[in-house]
Amino acid sequence: MNDDYVFINEVGPRDGLQNQKTIMSAPARLELIKKLIDANFPGIEVASFVSPKAVPAMEGAGEIMHGLNENKECEISVLVPNLKGFELARDAGAKIISVVPSATETMNQKNINMGLEAAINSSCDILKETKSIKLKARGYVAVAWECPFEGKVDKKIILKIAEKLLLAGADEIILADTIGAANPSSVGSLIKDCVNEFGQDILSVHFHDTRAMALANVCAALTEGIRKFDSCIGGLGGCPFAPGAAGNLATEDLANMLYQMGFVTNVHLEKLPKIVDFCETQLNTSLGGRMTAWLSN
Numbered sequence: 001m002n003d004d005y006v007f008i009n010e011v012g013p014r015d016g017l018q019n020q021k022t023i024m025s026a027p028a029r030l031e032l033i034k035k036l037i038d039a040n041f042p043g044i045e046v047a048s049f050v051s052p053k054a055v056p057a058m059e060g061a062g063e064i065m066h067g068l069n070e071n072k073e074c075e076i077s078v079l080v081p082n083l084k085g086f087e088l089a090r091d092a093g094a095k096i097i098s099v100v101p102s103a104t105e106t107m108n109q110k111n112i113n114m115g116l117e118a119a120i121n122s123s124c125d126i127l128k129e130t131k132s133i134k135l136k137a138r139g140y141v142a143v144a145w146e147c148p149f150e151g152k153v154d155k156k157i158i159l160k161i162a163e164k165l166l167l168a169g170a171d172e173i174i175l176a177d178t179i180g181a182a183n184p185s186s187v188g189s190l191i192k193d194c195v196n197e198f199g200q201d202i203l204s205v206h207f208h209d210t211r212a213m214a215l216a217n218v219c220a221a222l223t224e225g226i227r228k229f230d231s232c233i234g235g236l237g238g239c240p241f242a243p244g245a246a247g248n249l250a251t252e253d254l255a256n257m258l259y260q261m262g263f264v265t266n267v268h269l270e271k272l273p274k275i276v277d278f279c280e281t282q283l284n285t286s287l288g289g290r291m292t293a294w295l296s297n
């Protein structure tokens, strides 16, 4: 891979929308996804196959998959919390499956109603199933730096979970700072260890901007060789089960910073403010990364 190329995986339609006060209907989410495809994102997480009782905003994942034509250019992924979610996603034609164990006992309990060991085992089972039918498998490790319930997370636990997910078939590991508690030092430190252990090519990161350090954290990750990031259009985001999780790193801020640093993303920056406008209208709230107003001009 070209060292100057950075892959932006847009997770607005899933992580961005799962916890909004106003629910965006499945047809509106489909319209959003089509706008994101048109803006040339190389990857989009479009939905999660979760219980609609647990996350009402994600209802209609099947409808979304049905409405998307096969797209060779864009990697369309979905998140699944358990085997039932995997089966629903597979039957809906998903080609890229993400599992999301958390690094602590309590976060797994709150998020997917399983303990740590059960969550890792279940994730590994899903990854094996995913690979057995030749789909692409992504393994998130949520609360990789800090848990809202148990505090700072030991790096050794992250390395162990990542190793298990990779052995089960994960094509990629995504370290997620679910509550936005990481800083450039802790990011550099964990990523250095993960790169030493697994290499940089299979690693990706997911930052929230709760404490205004997401872009600084991206720089720390870039320094360690990471070239793949999740972000959310308009800085949407938050986890319903992780208290204090604020918006994700805003895609327009990430894309613009990378552009100005000389990296190539192939994302059409000029199309992003209109997509932020669309989300604002749909959600009846004001959104936007720091760059939105400037990009609009």
Ligand code: COA
Residues within 6 Å of the ligand: 018, 048, 049, 050, 051, 052, 054, 055, 081, 082, 084, 085, 086, 088, 100, 111, 112, 113, 142, 239, 240, 241
């Ligand atoms: N999709 C849809 N429905 C599901 C489901 C899935 N993946 N998994 C379980 N269900 C349904 C069951 O069929 C059952 O339905 P019923 O009450 O009509 O019989 C009900 O949910 C309870 O099933 P159970 O297996 O006991 O699940 P649970 O209550 O332990 O809940 C999860 C587990 C994972 C389904 C639920 O906690 C969840 O969806 N969490 C979402 C986590 C999330 O999205 N977090 C943010 C992203 S990290």
Ligand code: ZN
Residues within 6 Å of the ligand: 015, 176, 177, 178, 206, 208, 237, 238, 239, 248
């Ligand atoms: Zn997140």
